[in-house]
Amino acid sequence: MIWTNDPTRLMAVAGMGAAYALVCLAPILRVRRKRLAAERAKAEAAASPGWIIAHASQTGNAEELAQQTLATLKLAGIPARLAELSELTEQDLQSAERILFLVSTYGEGDAPDAAAAFSGRLMTSTLALPQLHYAVLALGDKSYAQYCGFGRALDQWLQAQGAQSLFPRVEVDRSSAAAIAQWRQQLSHLAGTSDAPDWSAPAFDEWRLSERVQLNAGSAGAPVYHLELEPASGTLPDWQSGDLVQVAAPADPSRAREYSIASIPADGRVHLLVRLHTHGDGSHGVASGWLTQQAALGQSVQLRLRAHKRFRLEGNAERPLILIGNGSGIAGLRGHLKARALAGQGRNWLLFGERNAAHDYHYRAELDGWQRDGLLEKLDMVFSRDQAERRYVQDRLTEQASTLREWIAAGAAIYICGSLEGMAAGVDAALELALGRTQLDDLAATGRYRRDVY
Numbered sequence: 001m002i003w004t005n006d007p008t009r010l011m012a013v014a015g016m017g018a019a020y021a022l023v024c025l026a027p028i029l030r031v032r033r034k035r036l037a038a039e040r041a042k043a044e045a046a047a048s049p050g051w052i053i054a055h056a057s058q059t060g061n062a063e064e065l066a067q068q069t070l071a072t073l074k075l076a077g078i079p080a081r082l083a084e085l086s087e088l089t090e091q092d093l094q095s096a097e098r099i100l101f102l103v104s105t106y107g108e109g110d111a112p113d114a115a116a117a118f119s120g121r122l123m124t125s126t127l128a129l130p131q132l133h134y135a136v137l138a139l140g141d142k143s144y145a146q147y148c149g150f151g152r153a154l155d156q157w158l159q160a161q162g163a164q165s166l167f168p169r170v171e172v173d174r175s176s177a178a179a180i181a182q183w184r185q186q187l188s189h190l191a192g193t194s195d196a197p198d199w200s201a202p203a204f205d206e207w208r209l210s211e212r213v214q215l216n217a218g219s220a221g222a223p224v225y226h227l228e229l230e231p232a233s234g235t236l237p238d239w240q241s242g243d244l245v246q247v248a249a250p251a252d253p254s255r256a257r258e259y260s261i262a263s264i265p266a267d268g269r270v271h272l273l274v275r276l277h278t279h280g281d282g283s284h285g286v287a288s289g290w291l292t293q294q295a296a297l298g299q300s301v302q303l304r305l306r307a308h309k310r311f312r313l314e315g316n317a318e319r320p321l322i323l324i325g326n327g328s329g330i331a332g333l334r335g336h337l338k339a340r341a342l343a344g345q346g347r348n349w350l351l352f353g354e355r356n357a358a359h360d361y362h363y364r365a366e367l368d369g370w371q372r373d374g375l376l377e378k379l380d381m382v383f384s385r386d387q388a389e390r391r392y393v394q395d396r397l398t399e400q401a402s403t404l405r406e407w408i409a410a411g412a413a414i415y416i417c418g419s420l421e422g423m424a425a426g427v428d429a430a431l432e433l434a435l436g437r438t439q440l441d442d443l444a445a446t447g448r449y450r451r452d453v454y
């Protein structure tokens, strides 16, 4: 060892020692700084009131994406909560700092039913929202004239109230995977994470076509078929009345078609009602043509069940039910009537419209049986062409406005299934006439006015 008393050399050695210590400590300090910063960010996130993920959905697509959005934020350690758009109050909007809106469009550019009150009341008022940072995922279908109409209107309204968008609105045409990936990417960017959970939709299962019967031979309308399907695996999955299936036709597997389920699990099979669609040039609809004309009995069908929470009985299971529909809309209503029969709940009123009693009285024997057994308290069948002037369910409803008010006063819930044009719009107008718009909006917001219309 070399020992020295020379002060200059001693200083040099001390300097080298300090530099060496710094070199050794730097990475430790860097890691510590990073850890402190991460802890600070986490503490800030935890102290902030959290993000709101607000959804407005009719058949559940926007809600499903909202749940996936929540999972992505949670994974990044960001506190967030789901809310139905209709639950948001003025105070929520004025105090929240970040809201992600996932909304679909219905009718002709309208909000989904449950968001009618939000759209009609809040979005027609003026609020100061300078503190709010938001983003909009708008779901729609380009074949409609008002593409993503509600999502666009919501975005414009938020802008006009001074809210600041986190990134430009993302529009999703018929569940386009590319647009959903874009939303997911924006989220990951905001949340500072790259490991977003898997968002892929559940796969289709193999089912078999077990039965097919035309219900309306000789009808003035297009043929309607009753179909029964069984899972190829032999294990029947669970579902609730009101739910839907998606069917992928072999000629166009990328665009699944949705049908209301007309049965309950106790039936052991999925029943569907499919009307054969014929285009102007005489060709058949891809899915309806395949299911009703081409597929042979026993043939395999790619199908998946989809929960349709907004059309389920849920909190209405104990209430009287007013079921209104037309045409193939009897499918969704039959599912509910079957569930009610199974539960021994007889306070049901069915108002149903078709063309002629002689050909279009679908499931007549079954309906008669339920009436006889006290499981269908009131039945109004309205056949539009059985008399000189045309008559529809909405006309019958208007005639029975006082009975309708009595049922609503007794706590009844209203379910509508069938065509949007003509039926659903006419029934909505008749309901408004009988109950007033405010009460109808309240019924929609509280889940007592539910629609599966197309």
Ligand SMILES: Cc1cc2nc3c(=O)[nH]c(=O)nc-3n(C[C@H](O)[C@H](O)[C@H](O)COP(=O)(O)O)c2cc1C
Pocket (backbone or CB within 6 Å): 056, 057, 058, 059, 060, 061, 062, 063, 103, 104, 105, 106, 107, 108, 109, 110, 112, 139, 140, 141, 142, 144, 145, 146, 147, 148, 149, 174, 175, 420, 453, 454
């Ligand atoms: C009866 C009906 C009306 C619709 N009207 C529109 C519309 O006006 N504009 C639009 O962009 N999409 C429209 N759509 C498409 C839906 O917005 C689209 O299917 C969306 O994915 C549904 O999402 P949800 O399940 O969250 O409600 C309509 C769909 C149906 C069944």
